Amino acid sequence: MSELSEEQIRAELDLILERRNADTRLTTMGAGSDDLNEGRSYLANTVNGGWHVPTWPEEHGGQDASASHNARIGRVLREFVVPDLYPFAIGLGMVGPALLTHGNSAQQREWLKPIASGESIWCQMFSEPEAGSDLANVALSAQQDGEEWIVGGQKTWTSRAMWADWAICLARTDPGQPKHKGLTMFALPMSLDGVEIRPLMQMNRDAHFSEVFVDGARVLDRWRIGDIGEGWRVAMTVLAxxxxxxxxxxxxxxxxxxxxxxxxxxxxxxxxxxxxxxxxxxxxxxxxxxxxxxxxxxxxxxxxxxxxxxxxxxxxxxxxxxxxxxxxxxxxxxxxxxxxxxxxxxxxxxxxxxxxxxxxxxxxxxxxxxxxxxxLGLPGEPRLDRDVPWSESRRGLI
Ligand SMILES: Cc1cc2nc3c(=O)[nH]c(=O)nc-3n(C[C@H](O)[C@H](O)[C@H](O)COP(=O)(O)OP(=O)(O)OC[C@H]3O[C@@H](n4cnc5c(N)ncnc54)[C@H](O)[C@@H]3O)c2cc1C
Structure with a gap:
């Protein structure tokens, strides 16, 4: 799509969205709300014009927009009613961009458009009881078995797990490597046999995040994102x-x-x-x-x-x-x-x-x-376990 002026963008958006006014009140970050419908219908409305993720390629629900055009669209969008997209935010803001960098073209074709249209919800299965700030200490394991990986372990603080169709999941595939090197990233369907979700209550009374227990779930190799052993690089892209x-x-x-x-x-x-x-x-x-x-x-x-x-x-x-x-x-x-x-x-x-x-x-x-x-270029923290095989390093060391 050619680059439109703010006036032209406004005219296009007027056809599909409502203007916001001083009385429009919105929730933020999902706090106090379990509504999926508003977000889903907003994304379904905007996906054909590529309005919500303008920098994504057109075929995946964007409009190949430059950074400056994207910023222009963002400014105009603020004049319209855009619901709280908390349930969809991991797909739109983290998994989608990471797939554009690390996913292969089949994965991009399969996953990006449903993310942009609100059809599929993703969650992020990174943290574990002993891997939070020290994320590279992830222990959930994936062992290759032909064209599949057998996955087992526990994740925690998994936001939106109960709504999610898919998780982006960081797993240990080689315990003999130092902690950052033996990790691989997978997409894991939340409906697989062996995946159990247990919601946790937060002090704002939302139960939007969960513990996820995985026991012998079989994940296809074609759902692996990036090369084997390159999970840390993918994780850093997601987090950035x-x-x-x-x-x-x-x-x-x-x-x-x-x-x-x-x-x-x-x-x-x-x-x-x-x-x-x-x-x-x-x-x-x-x-x-x-x-x-x-x-x-x-x-x-x-x-x-x-x-x-x-x-x-x-x-x-x-x-x-x-x-x-x-x-x-x-x-x-x-x-x-x-x-x-x-x-x-x-x-x-x-x-x-x-x-x-x-x-x-x-x-x-x-x-x-x-x-x-x-x-700032200050000296780094002491990292004693950096070059030690993960299987030999002290688990939980910060
Ligand atoms: C609302 C919410 C939603 C979340 N959603 C997700 C999600 O969807 N997916 C997911 O994977 N995770 C999620 N998390 C988990 C989150 O990423 C971790 O809680 C976070 O990284 C901290 O890890 P931890 O809780 O294990 O704390 P710890 O790592 O145990 O840290 C405890 C304290 O020690 C401090 N500390 C630790 N290491 C250092 C250090 N090197 N230098 C200085 N201070 C240090 C920390 O700052 C903290 O104050 C969520 C958390 C919350 C609260």
Missing amino acids: HERAGGGSRGGGDGNARGLKLPSWIVDLQGLANEQSGAWRNQVANLYAHDATSRWTSQRAADEARSSGSPGPAGSGAKLRSVKSYKGRSYLTNMTSGAHGMLEDGHGYIETMTAPSMSIRGGTDEIQRNILGERV
């Missing part, structure tokens, strides 16, 4: 896209068209009985932080989309956007006074969700380690 916020377009609270202030500030003003100088100062600080955070995240996401190999900038973007989310959640909750302590209070769900933002996708401490080592 997660941190850069790729595909997280949607939901949120951008500015409704015509409003001079962002809608979250208008909401806050409505909640405040009294707008003291200190309160106004907090709002102004948050606004400034929020704006720079959004620009920086946008830059990291554009870089990720256009280069296909996002770098450590995503870690900075993640730290800033987490701070922004927390600041807005806590201020909204505090401003609503005693009612904010109740489950239906303003900012309650977000306040209960906010601490998890510093953990999911890699903790704040890990993002700072990445920035220290890969951006």
Whole structure:
């Protein structure tokens, strides 16, 4: 598709989407909602024009857009009602971009379009009880048996597992290699025999993430993503896209068209009985932080989309956007006074969700380690088990 002006994009989107207005309220990050339908019908509506993942190839549900055109589309999309795409975000923002880099053409043909259209939901089976920050310590094993792999072990904190059709799953295929080298990435259908999902309750009362137990599931070799032993490289691509916020377009609270202030500030003003100088100062600080955070995240996401190999900038973007989310959640909750302590209070769900933002996708401490080592060039952490065969290294060593 040729590059359209903002006016032309608006005209196209007017045909398929509703404009948002000052009263449009959206949930964020799935907090408090189990709705799949709104997201699914939005994606089904936008996939033919390639509007939600414009940088993807046209045949896979995009429009081969350049980074600058993609940014233009993103700006205009904020004027329309885009539902919370939390259930679809791993496919759209992490698995899809990783498949464009590491998937073969048969895999891209099979998986990308259903992701873009909302037909299939993906989850990410990386973390395990002893492999979180130290992700390379993954123990779930996959052993080759002809054209299949026999998979067994446990994953945990698997968001969206109960909705997912597929998981992108990191497995240990060679315990005799050092920990980063003996890993391979697979796509695993969640409906396979031997896959059991047990939801976990979070403190915001969502049960959106789970433990997943795998016992003798047979995974076809054609579902392997990348070469045998190259799983770490694929995992890093997935995580870099997660941190850069790729595909997280949607939901949120951008500015409704015509409003001079962002809608979250208008909401806050409505909640405040009294707008003291200190309160106004907090709002102004948050606004400034929020704006720079959004620009920086946008830059990291554009870089990720256009280069296909996002770098450590995503870690900075993640730290800033987490701070922004927390600041807005806590201020909204505090401003609503005693009612904010109740489950239906303003900012309650977000306040209960906010601490998890510093953990999911890699903790704040890990993002700072990445920035220290890969951006500032500081000395690396001691890594004693780096060259030792995984089977001989101490499990759980951080
Ligand atoms: C809401 C939510 C959703 C999630 N969704 C998914 C998902 O879909 N798929 C998935 O695979 N995982 C998911 N996770 C898991 C997440 O990636 C891990 O929780 C995270 O990487 C931290 O690992 P851990 O919980 O094992 O903590 P640990 O690694 O045990 O860390 C404990 C503490 O030690 C600190 N620490 C550890 N190592 C270092 C170090 N080297 N330097 C400094 N500090 C350190 C950490 O910062 C943390 O404060 C999710 C987590 C949450 C909270």
